[in-house]
Amino acid sequence: MAKALGRPPTSVDIARAAGTSQATVSRALNGGRVAAATRERILAVSRELGYTPNATARAMVTSRTGLVGVVVSDITNPFYPEFLEEIAACLGARRQHMLLQNAAGGDEADAVDLLLQQRVDGIVFTAAVEGSGAVADLVARRFPVVLANRVTDTGCDTVEGDNAAGAAAVVDHLAGLGHRRIAVLAGTPGASTSAQRLAGLRRRLAALGLPPARVVPADFHYDDGVRAATALLTGPEPPTAIVGHNDLLAFAALNAAAALEVPVPERLSVVGFDDVRQASWPILGLTTVRQPLAGMAARSVELLNERIADPALPPRHEVLPAALVVRSTTGPARA
Amino acid sequence: MAKALGRPPTSVDIARAAGTSQATVSRALNGGRVAAATRERILAVSRELGYTPNATARAMVTSRTGLVGVVVSDITNPFYPEFLEEIAACLGARRQHMLLQNAAGGDEADAVDLLLQQRVDGIVFTAAVEGSGAVADLVARRFPVVLANRVTDTGCDTVEGDNAAGAAAVVDHLAGLGHRRIAVLAGTPGASTSAQRLAGLRRRLAALGLPPARVVPADFHYDDGVRAATALLTGPEPPTAIVGHNDLLAFAALNAAAALEVPVPERLSVVGFDDVRQASWPILGLTTVRQPLAGMAARSVELLNERIADPALPPRHEVLPAALVVRSTTGPARA
DNA sequence: CCCGGTGCTGGAGACGTGTGTATACGTATG
DNA sequence: CATACGTATACACACGTCTCCAGCACCGGG
Known part of the structure; x- marks a missing residue:
């Protein structure tokens, strides 16, 4: 594993070492049609060289990064870490990953700009409020966006509690x-x-x-x-x-x-x-x-991916049940 | 702003619209030597078309992503959000950004693998413990790593409280x-x-x-x-x-x-x-x-960037002062 | 008029990967 | 035996950007 000291090895290096073409390496690693023996050899070589696929290069050609932007308004509010944990779990199950932006201080436009530069496939907004109109702009451009625990009149997907x-x-x-x-x-x-x-x-x-x-x-x-x-x-x-x-x-x-x-x-x-x-x-x-934390996270990720697959979908609005939990900070009013 | 409905515009599109070459567009946007009038025109066009630079393409050629991986062991522990907020602030000041990985459940090796695929420039580990030897492996490959609030015998930079x-x-x-x-x-x-x-x-x-x-x-x-x-x-x-x-x-x-x-x-x-x-x-x-939360975050980011600039640096170990804060959960022992 | 220098710009190659198309080979069929 | 076909691989291109190098225009001095 601890082989690469200089530049990390590329699929071309693997191809050279395995005596095949780079195209075959790509197919072998991504489940394409490759002879069993060849695949075996390529996998062995790539393990030996400590090959790690270059996600940026892949993104160049597939125009998908597998990254989903998540914008929160204040990460120190304990609600958000719990929500992010759920989101990350849902994304991980789809082999996607979270690019977190903390928009405390209202720099939501900056946060969105960064996410767009990184070419995220979509964005989940949980920030409490939109000051900049950044969301409306994204929706107008048909960029996949889901609002979690928040709604607006812009025509995008929303998921919220009741x-x-x-x-x-x-x-x-x-x-x-x-x-x-x-x-x-x-x-x-x-x-x-x-x-x-x-x-x-x-x-x-x-x-x-x-x-x-x-x-x-x-x-x-x-x-x-x-x-x-x-x-x-x-x-x-x-x-x-x-x-x-x-x-x-x-x-x-x-x-x-x-x-x-x-x-x-x-x-x-x-x-x-x-x-x-x-x-x-x-x-x-x-x-x-x-x-409904887990449900909100799961539906947000699902809706986002549906929209990524088809940006022309009509906007959906989901409302999940919320329930009062009575504990010890409430009691009878003093007479 | 809300112009791009199809594929987002590229620097080639800007060049075409501004009547220059793509190389000049790149220089104009990145502070190279360009005639004032040309720069002005390029900036105007790129604003009009809603141009957003493609960070993955830039990463391809510069072999720098500007992303820093951060591994935490349990994001719902309130210590981490506070720490992450500081880290994000320090990174933002350097125009870098955070790719967060929550390694709850001990899948630290998976987290590292993902970060390497995304070609982060370095990794800050705050996870409590290394189970997989992933850190040692990275250090052996001279990959820039900083341990925050954690030390090991592997020869990498560490920052911790006293x-x-x-x-x-x-x-x-x-x-x-x-x-x-x-x-x-x-x-x-x-x-x-x-x-x-x-x-x-x-x-x-x-x-x-x-x-x-x-x-x-x-x-x-x-x-x-x-x-x-x-x-x-x-x-x-x-x-x-x-x-x-x-x-x-x-x-x-x-x-x-x-x-x-x-x-x-x-x-x-x-x-x-x-x-x-x-x-x-x-x-x-x-x-x-x-x-010393803010100090640990600041020093972690600084040490990491120094190491990114020069991976051959000898390992540094910083210990920041910690102080007891007496509040109301301690009192005299019952006789 | 020629020559070297300066300031700006365009051409072109590279980064690493996925994928469409073409090629080589072996086998079955009439 | 010739044709057709399926399989496995190689070739080549594209993605968007940065950057080296060369070229152009202009200018001043010899």
Whole structure:
């Protein structure tokens, strides 16, 4: 194995050593029609020389790289690593691979540009919001794109959890516990998940005849969440329940409450969205809406590959069920 | 921008449209000697046609991809996303990009193989342990490799925190609080960080004349940590302090304690390693050894690029300072 | 007028691979 | 025996870019 010290060996080197043509080497390694003895010899030689096919050269001629770009908005949000792990697994099963771009700071256009330069076969966007119109541009060019956990009015494939149903379940749960002053830590303005969850909450509150929720922007970030929750809890008429548009925001609310010595769930109930792994830790025990993580990843990869195979496909929109998981951060509202 | 519907335009297309040769287009876009008027025209045309340089074709001729492979052992361990974010930032400043491989499950050899096929310029390994000898093989072939937060006896560059000093600081802190029965949730057997932290703990315990620590393997995984900590706490002579070789293991200990209704820090003190962001959350408040994350990332990228420039460099080993951060999971040992 | 130098541009080869087309060989068939 | 056919291989080209080298125009000095 540890043979190549200079330039790595090429299929031409293999061909020379095996006494055949380069074309035969290519066919032998890719399952073409080659005599068994020849194939055997070529495989032996290529093993001996430590041959590694050059993916860039292959991409040149096939115009397929086998790479799929994945754009996330903040990789330190624990939701994303879990999602990426699923995505990577689905891609690996198809012998594709992930080129990750972290678009924190809003340089989504830069991220897309890089992925295009690398000639990825398609892109999965999970970033919360599009600021640059980069996605619309790609769709207009018929470049294969899937939006995971996010939708837009651009005509591309989308996969998401049932945010409205999840939000309704949250309201039912809180209302059942007697909560009437409910506040929301909202995600990035313009993010579809945030908008849907908010709409679902409002609709259900109205349907139950409850007062509207107070909505505070928190941009899906922990620090913003702590600031916003602190302001809510120290202001006039503090809420008896806070719904984070994100588990990270819900954790922020828990921490703000702890810092202010507001006991949870006795004086404050907290609910999140996503059900990241930490949410199920006993010391956190967050009540939250579970996102169908594995399903979203699997469908995203499938839809993307279908579109790569046929870019003219009509846009598909899939909604996967989401379910409320009740743990220990919610309890009866104080009388 | 949204022009290209068929094949994306090439530099030849630009040349044709601008009335020059392809060579001049290449020079104009890469800062070669070109008349100002010609450059202007070429830039205008390439913008108009929505030209995106083909990185695979460039890689063919320059034998540089600008891609750096990064191998992690478990991306859902929050340490890694934080580290990756730093790495990506350092790479981005050098116009390089990250090709991530999650080697969970021990398929490190597969991960390396893929990265080599993609012809990455170098690889940063942060995976906890090498099972396959893949790293040794790469080093023997003089392929640029840096080990971050991990060392081996193979002669390649390494960057790590001062694990021994960190461990000593942990022992001093616990001893000062009166702890004598200290247990350790150890990481993957063979992981250098684990070995160093363990050695540091043992040495300091011996130096202080304290009894040796009980060591339980937990493989750096949360679930293993919970099982191990539960066994410790329910067994005979339960420890008064548990040191996780990892913040994740420390959190596991906290959760095991919570499930058993063992109060922290009154009856059990818990310490971790890494200082991930969650550790500083008020509701967790984990006492832990801070890893010099940004510094490790920056030095890893710098060392890797130096080695890419000159593969014959002698191996360098850098140790960055680590510091104990005392929060609320440690307290005096019960009399 | 000739010659050398400078500044810009075009031609052409290379990088490593996949694949369509042609060729050599052996066998079966009429 | 001649033709047809199937199998296995070789030849050649294309993919898009960078870069070396040569060529061209222009200019100033001898």
